[in-house]
Amino acid sequence: MGNWAVIAEYYSDVYRTEFICRGQETKDQALEELHAALHTYLPSKSIVEKRRQVYRFADRESYLVVIKGRLSEWECTLRIAELVSDSADPLVAERVRLEEAGAKDSGGPQDRVPPGW
Structure with a gap:
């Protein structure tokens, strides 16, 4: 079993972390699963999707997904x-x-700590 997972983090009454998939053998496999989930992942709360926007963070391994529903x-x-x-x-x-x-x-x-720190 691999060590990589794809997770969703969001706030819904309380802060939550949800595993989308686990057990990927390599980082590249996890990234493939992440990219597949960007346009298909739906929250556990019911929302009727009208529009989806996906923002990529600078690290290129994290994304913000904004789903606009009928009311929220x-x-x-x-x-x-x-x-x-x-x-x-x-x-x-x-x-x-x-x-x-x-x-x-x-x-x-290599990262190193400068002298005196």
Whole structure:
């Protein structure tokens, strides 16, 4: 089972997070699922859709979906998320730690803390 998921975040009486799909093996697969959901995802509350607007955030992995209904307007953020820890499966965190360590050793650009911070 993969570590990637597509989630919807919105406010409806209380702040909510809803999984659209889970278990994607790669980030690219999760992005494909995200792009498919942008024009088909419907909120769990009933709304008669008249118009849908989709805004892409600068990170290109998050989108704001605005659905205008007959009487109301509903907004949610759709994005991908990676599972990095699972108390039922400690190997998840270990795999992520090893992947991150491998990425640091790749010789690519590195974030570093400036001296004195």
